[in-house]
Amino acid sequence: MYPRLATRAEATVFTMVLTRGPVTRVEIARRSGLSSAAVTKAARPFIEAGYLEELQATERTTPGAGRPASPLTIRAQREFFTGVKITDDELIGVVTDLRAQPLVSARHPLDTMSPEGVLAALADLVAELLAADPAYRERCHWLGLAVSGDVDQVHGMVRYSPFLGWRQVPLARLAAEATGLNVTVENDVKSLTVAEQWFGEGVGASSFALVTVGTGIGCGLVVNDRVVPGWNGVAGEIGHIPVGGDEPECHCGGRGCVEAIAGAAPIVAAVRAATGDASLSIDAAIDVAHAGNTAAREVFARAGHAIGLGMAAMANLVGPERIIVTGDVQGLAAYDLFEEQINRSFTSQAFGAAADCRLLLRPRSFEQWARGAAAVAIQTHFSLQER
């Protein structure tokens, strides 16, 4: 079907072309430390299998120095990947190419959260997605699933997902049976982090953080070129850094958590209290603030302060090279209400050179979460299984 990644050199060369291509063999050799001969040898099986190709030569590396450099590039449609994000009321799915670019998307409402019901809906959604093009059915062998909560990625097990109400669901095995595909399962924020690491703003950074602002406040971390898994699966819980002193209480049992101040629920509660309108939704709370209500704007500024302090605490601890800020629809609709205070509080609390790290605001549609699931499948598929 495709060449196995048999050696470290093959994994290095293929991954570099996939994530940074087009790139010449000379450049690959320079970056990786491999010899030119080793690069050429490692690339050959991928060219033969149709995964890589040479672009037309455009320049000579050194004038008069023999053959011109032909950059290697990925043939992105050689293989396809399906990614699905499971939320508490719908499935969102995409088919992507080898670079995790979504080619088609679809949604499927969920009327039950039982694993059986979700799996039946999942099988329908995948069938619908793959039916969009005969090439998908033929050349898509992997399905990535993204789920909020505590996921054991190695065993494809959802250990605990509060939103879904699942405990110890062997999702990878069940989904493989339901769809006939190879399946990866990963936490949704970590999935989005993998997409940025290989195909987004994380490319070229040995360390970076992804911060998601929305119903909750989440964070994915890459350190020393790898996603931080967390012992027992807990990592990136920026929402539960206690920046508020001893207030307010948080649903997690802690106090002063970022999420207890800046999550959607406490924001709605505070805007309701400030305006005296006990029926406001989060959308309406954002509208009131956008309309200029001072008390409502202060609620968002206070939330921005908490998020900025949480980001500074994270930067002081792990020292990321970049911080990518994204979120769900509400989080991003409100972002202009947070932004100034996030930046100010981050800068005042970041320690020394940690304040120099770049903050990048990147809106991501909900399909991007499904794309993250596909990116995990791609990364798993093309990782060297070390012996």
Add this chain to the structure above:
Amino acid sequence: MYPRLATRAEATVFTMVLTRGPVTRVEIARRSGLSSAAVTKAARPFIEAGYLEELQATERTTPGAGRPASPLTIRAQREFFTGVKITDDELIGVVTDLRAQPLVSARHPLDTMSPEGVLAALADLVAELLAADPAYRERCHWLGLAVSGDVDQVHGMVRYSPFLGWRQVPLARLAAEATGLNVTVENDVKSLTVAEQWFGEGVGASSFALVTVGTGIGCGLVVNDRVVPGWNGVAGEIGHIPVGGDEPECHCGGRGCVEAIAGAAPIVAAVRAATGDASLSIDAAIDVAHAGNTAAREVFARAGHAIGLGMAAMANLVGPERIIVTGDVQGLAAYDLFEEQINRSFTSQAFGAAADCRLLLRPRSFEQWARGAAAVAIQTHFSLQER
């Protein structure tokens, strides 16, 4: 002089025997995924050079299954390492064996903090240490230096050390000229972390944290089997997580920092205020609390609360498998005054399974900081320089 680490297999086998030996070839093969033949081949040059040796066989791996298993072990005195911690008033040095066990130690007071003066004192100290045994002079080729502040380990440069008042000091080069040894330079807390990673409580953990309690509150992190370097050298700044709400102001420019509550200076100030004795030292403040003064005890409890919250924030973000708590003399003398509140606040703020991570209290003498410096030299010397 010694076999170069030429292959990944050699690095894997040697490091495993160094950090976990005695260990049989069968066990090395099982843990590393290398074949038995590859393990035997990788070990051979180290045996021939006198770095490894076979212990007497003690058991058969499988009854009747051929040769008994002879564990490989390190010949710890095959090579020696010097480590020196540079403080603002003295140098503390040790000579260690290959396992970073201190064999001899010495101190040298500093009457100047100029790099020239420190280097002259360093040359004297190293000469004194190596004179303790002719074998040291003959088989010690590396000097590790540990310095507080921002260190560029790759280039052996002290970028900024507030305690020493140094900026952009090319310490590795200068110390190599002054002593004739190969020199590594690393931040002091990261050095202590390396010592735990290879030779202490971190062995066998893919991720762990070291927290130091004393004049300041520091932290070293290992994630995905590697020390977290921090972009621009900033990482592990647990002392500057804002757990106090917006109070008090910290010397870093931030507010509510762990260190602004639990560092030695704010503790002394608070105990002085509580007792009305404006001349109390930190030692006296600890004595007053040990004697039962309620107000003084509350100051330490408040400090313990801040440290526990900082540790929980760190655990929520990076998910370490273990947290090793250590400190300087004062920090450990006061630890019983902190301990209950550290444990309580950590447990209440740690998110989900992060609360299950093991807290290990490990007193370390000041020589241990010098040992950390030697451990960095050992790790650098025996790391595969990847091409």
